[in-house]
Amino acid sequence: MSRWDVLVEVSPRAEIADPAGTTIERALAALGFAGVGEVRVGKAIRMEVSAADAAEARSVTEQMCDRLLANPVIEDTRIELCAVAQEPIAPEPAAPEPSR
Amino acid sequence: MSRWDVLVEVSPRAEIADPAGTTIERALAALGFAGVGEVRVGKAIRMEVSAADAAEARSVTEQMCDRLLANPVIEDTRIELCAVAQEPIAPEPAAPEPSR
Numbered sequence: 001m002s003r004w005d006v007l008v009e010v011s012p013r014a015e016i017a018d019p020a021g022t023t024i025e026r027a028l029a030a031l032g033f034a035g036v037g038e039v040r041v042g043k044a045i046r047m048e049v050s051a052a053d054a055a056e057a058r059s060v061t062e063q064m065c066d067r068l069l070a071n072p073v074i075e076d077t078r079i080e081l082c083a084v085a086q087e088p089i090a091p092e093p094a095a096p097e098p099s100r
Numbered sequence: 101m102s103r104w105d106v107l108v109e110v111s112p113r114a115e116i117a118d119p120a121g122t123t124i125e126r127a128l129a130a131l132g133f134a135g136v137g138e139v140r141v142g143k144a145i146r147m148e149v150s151a152a153d154a155a156e157a158r159s160v161t162e163q164m165c166d167r168l169l170a171n172p173v174i175e176d177t178r179i180e181l182c183a184v185a186q187e188p189i190a191p192e193p194a195a196p197e198p199s200r
Contacts (some may be wrong), residue, residue, distance in 0.1 A: 001135070008142040009107070009124070024145065033160065033166055035150030037101070044109040044144035045124065050135030060133065068127055 003084040004057040010070045010077050011042030021089045045069055048084060057081050103184040104149045104157040109141030110170045110177050145169055148184060157181050 012018045020041040028036045051057035061079050070077045120141040128136045145196045151157035161179050170177045 007109070007145070011144060021145075025147075027168055033164055035128060036164075037148050039145065039147040042144040042146070044111060044137065044142040046120075046142070047108070047125070048137050049140040064128060064131075064133055064136075067113060067131055068124070081105060 001050045001052055004051055004054065004081045005084050006047050006049050006057060006061050007080045008045040008047075008061060008069055008077055009042055009080075010045065010065075010066060010075050011040050013074055013076050015076050042075070049081075054081060054083075101152055102148045104151055104181045105184050106147050106149050106156065106161050106163060107156060107178055108145040108147075108165060108169055109142055109180075109182045110145065110147050110175050111140050112163075113174055116174050128198060142175070149181075154183075 002024070011058055012021075018040050019057065021039040022059065025039040031074070049057050049060060058079055058081060061081070065077045066072070106193055112121075118140050121139040123137040124141065125136065128139070147161060149157050158179055158181060159180070165177045165179070166172075
């Protein structure tokens with residue numbers, strides 16, 4: 001088992017109104033930032049997951065999305081993951097490190 | 101000028117309480133997902149930005165974070181970007197890997 005740093009991006013589907021995104025887009029234009037568009041505001045859920053490999057980490061995360069993290073009727077999800085750097089000696093840290 | 105797909109992840113700093121993250125972590129454990137930890141919930145702001153190259157797109161996005169998108173006292177930001185698919189004529193080189 002290794003640890004995976006997982007980011008789940010939960011964003012409103014394209015056909016769902018996103019007033020927060022619209023407001024940010026207008027505010028950026030008012031501040032002078034030209035050429036910014038398609039602003040969408042969602043949730044960024046970052047966590048550490050134990051899994052044997054990347055495929056298993058992704059599969060487990062998809063199950064979490066289905067069961068808790070996202071509402072597929074109105075939300076899209078994207079999953080990104082990368083391996084957490086391991087200490088060379090300890091093969092399996094029993095508890096999550098209190099780092100960060 | 102080309103278009104860049106930009107993701108700004110705005111998350112609570114490590115020393116700031118994150119009750120949403122704590123609640124999700126407990127709920128995942130209650131649903132039977134073992135080995136999940138360090139859950140933090142932030143905002144995922146996705147947008148398209150016009151810029152000459154990746155460095156300019158990143159620089160403009162950092163200014164947006166400073167001026168509007170994030171509160172650096174309590175929030176961290178991460179920026180990821182990649183080139184939006186262009187018409188095949190544009191000889192723009194591939195975007196550099198998003199720094200982590």
